[in-house]
Amino acid sequence: MxxxxxxxxxxxxxxxxxxxxxxxxxxxVVLEARDRAYVExxxxxxLLEQGAADxxxxxxxGDRLDREGLLxxxxxxxxxxxxxxxxxxxxxxxxxxxxxxxxEVVKDLIALQLVDGPPLLFEAPVIAVEKADSExxxxxxxxxxxxxxxxxxxxxxxxxxxxxxxxxxxxxxVRLHERTYPYSWLGILADVPPSCDELVMAGHERGFALQSMxxxxxxxxxxxxPNGTDPNDWSDDRIWDELDVRLxxxxxxxxxxxxxxxxxxxxxxxVVEPMRYGRLLLAGDAAHLVPPSGAKGMNLxxxxxLTMARGFIHxxxxxxxxxxxxxxDNCLRRVWQAQHFCxxxxxxxxxxxxxxxxxxxxxxxRLRRLTRPTAAAAEFAENYAGLPLI
Ligand code: FAD
Ligand code: DHB
Numbered sequence: 250m251x252x253x254x255x256x257x258x259x260x261x262x263x264x265x266x267x268x269x270x271x272x273x274x275x276x277x278v279v280l281e282a283r284d285r286a287y288v289e290x291x292x293x294x295x296l297l298e299q300g301a302a303d304x305x306x307x308x309x310x311g312d313r314l315d316r317e318g319l320l321x322x323x324x325x326x327x328x329x330x331x332x333x334x335x336x337x338x339x340x341x342x343x344x345x346x347x348x349x350x351x352x353e354v355v356k357d358l359i360a361l362q363l364v365d366g367p368p369l370l371f372e373a374p375v376i377a378v379e380k381a382d383s384e385x386x387x388x389x390x391x392x393x394x395x396x397x398x399x400x401x402x403x404x405x406x407x408x409x410x411x412x413x414x415x416x417x418x419x420x421x422x423v424r425l426h427e428r429t430y431p432y433s434w435l436g437i438l439a440d441v442p443p444s445c446d447e448l449v450m451a452g453h454e455r456g457f458a459l460q461s462m463x464x465x466x467x468x469x470x471x472x473x474x475p476n477g478t479d480p481n482d483w484s485d486d487r488i489w490d491e492l493d494v495r496l497x498x499x500x501x502x503x504x505x506x507x508x509x510x511x512x513x514x515x516x517x518x519x520v521v522e523p524m525r526y527g528r529l530l531l532a533g534d535a536a537h538l539v540p541p542s543g544a545k546g547m548n549l550x551x552x553x554x555l556t557m558a559r560g561f562i563h564x565x566x567x568x569x570x571x572x573x574x575x576x577x578d579n580c581l582r583r584v585w586q587a588q589h590f591c592x593x594x595x596x597x598x599x600x601x602x603x604x605x606x607x608x609x610x611x612x613x614x615r616l617r618r619l620t621r622p623t624a625a626a627a628e629f630a631e632n633y634a635g636l637p638l639i
Contacts, residue, residue, distance in 0.1 A: 252278040252367075254561055255388045255401035257375045257414055259288055261351060262533030262550040263407030264358035267367055268308050269558035275565045277367045278399060280390050282374035282408075285359065292438060292510060293351040294547035295461055295469055296321075296448075298635025299344045301551045310357045318349035319462070324633075326620055327451040328613065332498045333620035334447075340630035348448075350463050351547050378404055378417035382527035388413075402528070403573075405557060407550075409534040410519060418526050430516035430540060430595060431602050432456070432473050435483060439468045441506025451495045452598040452612060457542070458495035460503070468506070471541075473599050480511040516540035516595060518588055523577035524553075530576055532557050537584050542598060543591030543633070552638055553580050583636065590632040 254270055256263045259281035270277045281288060297305070302318070305311050322345050323336045337345055362369050370392060377389045381404065388399040406414025434457075443462035451458040456473035463469050472491055474483075489505045496503055519538040524531045533550030556579055560572035597612055597619075618625045 250278070250397065251400045252276050253401065253565070254278075254403050254405055255280070255386075255399045256405045256407055257378070257388065258282075258406070258408035258412060258533075258535070259355070259359065259369060259371070260407060260409065260533060260550065261354055261358070261547050262535075262554045263405065264355060264362065265304065265308065265310075265551055265554040266405055266407060266532065266558050267362055267369070268310065268358055269555065270561060271362075271366045272308060273558070273562040273565070275561055277405075279362070279367065279369040280373045280375050280388065280399065281369065281371050284371050288371070289352060289356050289359065291352065291355075292436070292469075292512070294541070294544065295348055295350050295463060296544040296548075297347045297349050297354075298548045299346065300635050300638040301548045302347045302349070304551055304555050304638065305354065305357070310354075310361055313353065313357055314347065314349050317353070317464070318347040319465070321346050321348060321447055324448040324450065325445065326616060327449055327496065327498055328453070328616050330498055332449070332501070333616075335620070335626070335630055335633070337630050337634045340627045341634045344631075344634035346544075346634055348462055354547070375408065375413040378406070378413055378529055381417055381529035384528070386528045403561065404529045406529055406531040406535045407533055407554070410538055412535055414529060414531055414535045415521065417529060418521065422526055424522045426518075426520045426522065428518040428592075430518075430599070431476060432599055433476050433478055433513050433515045434541060435472045435474045435478060435480060435488070435511065435513050437470050437488060437508050438463065438510040439470065439506045439508050440466070441468050441504050442466055443468045444502065444504045449496060450598060452616060453495040454600060454609060455491070455495055456600045457598045458492055460492075460496060467509075468504075474513065475602070476515055478513050480513050483511070514541070516542070516599075518592060520581070520584060520588060522581060524580055524584075525573075525577045530557055530560075530573070532580075536580070537588070539587055539591040540595045541591075542594040543587065545587040545591055545635075548635060549584060549587055552583055555638065556580055586632070586636065 254277040449460040532553035
């Protein structure tokens with residue numbers, strides 16, 4: 250099999266890239282290790298920045314997003330038992346965010362691709378990317394129990410941090426910057442309407458808690474827990490009791506309901522630098538991870554895909570590799586900005602295992618500045634709503 254761009258991974262990055270290339274007449278094939286049902290049900294991110302929502306609209310994947318997405322004009326920061334609303338439009342020139350789950354973004358892009366898009370092969374795990382430093386890279390994958398080859402002009406590695414693309418990077422050509430935080434998130438999906446119309450982020454001494462949502466009827470909540478936590482050690486009652494303590498504020502009641510899913514993920518930052526080796530370009534989690542506290546993972550994946558698509562479309566139309574040559578630098582500026590914001594959100598709102606009274610005062614001092622009309626608050630709101638995509 251041959252194609253122009255071989256795309257590994259059908260997450261937000263790979264699917265958006267395929268859609269944009271298809272619309273511009275650039276041939277591509279997407280190879281995905283898992284089956285369709287698995288990819289469409291995997292619970293992950295929930296929040297789209299304005300720029301990411303606009304990319305989806307522009308490529309024709311905005312109908313359901315506009316009908317079912319929940320537009321949020323602000324969120325609450327909660328500490329010392331009090332709520333402080335952060336108003337986004339007034340501090341960001343009118344920008345907002347939308348709650349629209351990653352599962353739905355992925356479903357919409359897959360549906361479009363299966364109607365008239367380029368080939369999307371499920372259950373086709375890639376085992377290796379070879380000859381990435383040559384003009385004719387190739388992808389080895391397995392389909393129906395048989396090993397096959399996809400010859401390409403370029404390979405787009407959109408297969409997450411454990412995929413085959415990262416394994417194809419020679420250690421002496423790229424650097425991996427990494428930080429693992431000393432805490433994890435226990436996330437639950439609950440069959441109960443959210444207790445608040447907007448997101449609530451609590452920086453409690455016992456640890457971080459977040460009230461988010463997936464639909465007007467389904468809540469998504471998170472608790473900071475120690476690394477190595479087994480979700481089965483947390484009964485439903487224990488989870489709700491702890492959420493009650495950390496999210497407590499005057500006049501507010503947390504609604505409880507049946508817990509539909511529980512999982513634990515470690516908070517991690519990673520950046521692969523540069524995001525390109527020869528004719529293999531990385532996008533999304535394959536190139537970088539951010540701790541979820543800043544809600545940037547899916548947004549960065551979509552921004553990378555847009556930048557990469559522009560590079561391929563320019564190269565295909567003009568023969569010039571100018572944009573592709575600047576792909577990594579252009580993405581990394583945004584990526585490091587997001588890393589900085591996510592790091593700040595994480596250390597601001599979580600309680601480290603060795604934290605003392607001094608650390609707590611540092612957090613509270615910063616939180617008070619962010620919840621008054623200061624320049625710091627405006628910068629914080631801008632980063633949360635997302636920097637404009639250029
Ligand atoms: P992915 O969505 O991971 O897609 C990669 C695809 O590649 C997958 O479909 C995978 O099956 C496929 N693949 C992997 N290896 C191969 C292979 N060898 N061959 C073929 N295909 C392969 N972000 C937030 O903002 N908020 C959150 O609450 C949040 N929660 C998260 C929870 C978890 C458990 C994880 C892992 C991530 C979470 N994120 C969250 C991050 C966000 O979901 C990711 O940043 C986003 O999914 C990145 O999109 P992507 O397309 O780069 O990668
Ligand atoms: C969600 C996750 C986040 O990290 C965040 O900051 C906001 C929302 C979510 O999963 O809904």
